[in-house]
Amino acid sequence: MLGLYEAAHLRVHGEDILDEALAFPTTHLKTLVEHLEYPLVVKVNIALYQPIRKARSYISIYQDEASHSKALLELAKLDFNLLQSLHKKELSHITWLVVERFRFSSKLPFFGDRVVETCLWIAVACFEPQYSYARIIQAKLLAITTVIDDMYDAYGTPAELELFTEAIERWDNGSIDRLPEYMRSCYQAILDVYKEIEE
Numbered sequence: 001m002l003g004l005y006e007a008a009h010l011r012v013h014g015e016d017i018l019d020e021a022l023a024f025p026t027t028h029l030k031t032l033v034e035h036l037e038y039p040l041v042v043k044v045n046i047a048l049y050q051p052i053r054k055a056r057s058y059i060s061i062y063q064d065e066a067s068h069s070k071a072l073l074e075l076a077k078l079d080f081n082l083l084q085s086l087h088k089k090e091l092s093h094i095t096w097l098v099v100e101r102f103r104f105s106s107k108l109p110f111f112g113d114r115v116v117e118t119c120l121w122i123a124v125a126c127f128e129p130q131y132s133y134a135r136i137i138q139a140k141l142l143a144i145t146t147v148i149d150d151m152y153d154a155y156g157t158p159a160e161l162e163l164f165t166e167a168i169e170r171w172d173n174g175s176i177d178r179l180p181e182y183m184r185s186c187y188q189a190i191l192d193v194y195k196e197i198e199e
Helices: 002-008 016-035 040-049 055-064 070-101 115-125 129-155 158-170 173-178 181-198
Strands: none
Touching: 002 016, 002 040, 016 040, 040 055, 055 070, 070 115, 070 129, 115 129, 129 158, 129 181, 158 173, 158 181, 173 181
16 A cells, blocks of 8 residues: 555656545555554655655665565665765865856855755756766756856846847857956856866
């Protein structure tokens, strides 16, 4: 019943059978939870609170099961820690890029440091280890995009933004001298990141 409940939460729009199937295990699991024993009661409570399992909580529950496989448990812990370490390295790289290389926080007075948020958005979209380079590139682009968005929404004057738009349309280093000082670091960052992507 727990499996049906969790599977029903993985439905996509238009799967009416799973929409209907969700009501049955939900009602019964809520009724049965008082009569279950450990570790099943923990699994059910977690599933009722958060139907889509998180690896970290599932690993700790699985290790308490009498029938668990020690090799599988050790492999799951290693895999989880390796992936977490990879995500930390990516975040460190993006933070270094925004803070040290582009110096957005010191050169752009309106800069809201949303590096962690940016990296999390990308990690949700493609979390597998083999997509590390794709995550880094996407996070760089998204970090620059948020700066540009803030510049257009809240800081730049219409005349300055027109110059910036023209520079983007020209896409060359010669346009940088006509930009206001605070826009230069952002424009140079755009050129640098796209040059890096091409290489």
